[in-house]
Amino acid sequence: METSASSVSAQQAADALLDVRRAQHRLSILRGYEYGAPHFLVWGCVWAIGYASTALWPGYAGVIWLVLDALGLLGGLLIVRATPTDGTRSAKSWRFLAAGAAITAFIAATYYIMAPNSGPQFGAFPALVMALIYVLVGIWRGPRWAVVGLAVGGLTVVGYGLFHEYFMLWMAALGGGSLLLTGFWMRAA
Amino acid sequence: MVTGGDDLIHQPLRLRIMAAVNGLRPSQNIEFAQLKKVVEATDGNLGAHIATLEQAGYVAVEKVFVNKKPRTRISVTPAGRKAFCKHVDYLRDIIESSGAG
Numbered sequence: 001m002e003t004s005a006s007s008v009s010a011q012q013a014a015d016a017l018l019d020v021r022r023a024q025h026r027l028s029i030l031r032g033y034e035y036g037a038p039h040f041l042v043w044g045c046v047w048a049i050g051y052a053s054t055a056l057w058p059g060y061a062g063v064i065w066l067v068l069d070a071l072g073l074l075g076g077l078l079i080v081r082a083t084p085t086d087g088t089r090s091a092k093s094w095r096f097l098a099a100g101a102a103i104t105a106f107i108a109a110t111y112y113i114m115a116p117n118s119g120p121q122f123g124a125f126p127a128l129v130m131a132l133i134y135v136l137v138g139i140w141r142g143p144r145w146a147v148v149g150l151a152v153g154g155l156t157v158v159g160y161g162l163f164h165e166y167f168m169l170w171m172a173a174l175g176g177g178s179l180l181l182t183g184f185w186m187r188a189a
Numbered sequence: 190m191v192t193g194g195d196d197l198i199h200q201p202l203r204l205r206i207m208a209a210v211n212g213l214r215p216s217q218n219i220e221f222a223q224l225k226k227v228v229e230a231t232d233g234n235l236g237a238h239i240a241t242l243e244q245a246g247y248v249a250v251e252k253v254f255v256n257k258k259p260r261t262r263i264s265v266t267p268a269g270r271k272a273f274c275k276h277v278d279y280l281r282d283i284i285e286s287s288g289a290g
Contacts, residue, residue: 008194008199008280008283009283009287010283010284010287013280013281013283013284014284016199016201016204016280017277017280017281017284019201019204019205019208020204020205020208020277021208022205023205023206023208023209023212023227023228024208024209024211024212026209026226026227027209027212027213027219027227028212030223030226030227034223189226
């Protein structure tokens with residue numbers, strides 16, 4: 001039975017406002033997945049190619065990641081610019097680049113202060129940083145972000161501990177694969 | 190008793206639809222399939238309530254073809270946004286005037 005808007009009790013009004021907030025929260029989560037999906041697909045490819053190339057040519061790891069990270073950021077920037085907006089495209093592009101620069105600077109500064117002693121340490125740290133970021137985003141913006149963060153973080157630690165010798169290939173297959181799967185999973189949300 | 194509520198928007202599913210489309214930016218719209226997930230409704234129920242809101246001038250419905258597949262996109266009109274905000278204010282007034290807010 002429908003209630004007339006002219007005879008609403010305080011409890012009914014509170015319930016209605018709760019319904020409004022829930023709908024807006026669900027929309028925010030689904031939109032976050034929609035915007036995040038193509039970025040996961042891009043970075044899944046970057047990780048798969050990057051870690052596999054590092055395993056094959058460890059001496060060129062620095063150059064490989066410099067080029068691939070630049071391509072990843074460029075791809076992300078193109079996605080941001082292709083996303084329908086309300087005229088805030090330049091602001092979003094600026095924020096995207098600033099976020100990429102902040103993460104890169106943090107990882108570079110950490111490497112400078114606490115230099116990695118091995119290839120797996122060099123490769124594991126950025127993956128753990130991204131896993132942390134995904135979990136933090138997931139706390140506010142939907143469980144799928146947290147799931148990918150936990151998966152990437154867990155796989156990184158397991159690979160580092162149990163498959164040290166093949167860590168780069170492990171990360172190419174399971175790290176990159178996790179990001180790609182997440183991209184499809186978020187797109188289907 | 191505070192008066193001024195909107196009977197059309199007050200219906201629970203229509204309130205959720207309006208909450209969702211009001212959360213969009215002015216140039217944005219939402220596809221029917223995504224709106225269905227947001228408001229947790231069935232196809233038929235959602236379609237009927239969208240038609241009611243469209244007739245009232247609160248939402249605009251656009252039917253397009255993407256890769257030869259029909260897509261229905263819904264957006265809020267300025268009148269719909271105004272009516273929704275007014276109704277939410279009305280609900281808040283009820284809570285505040287009851288002393289529960």
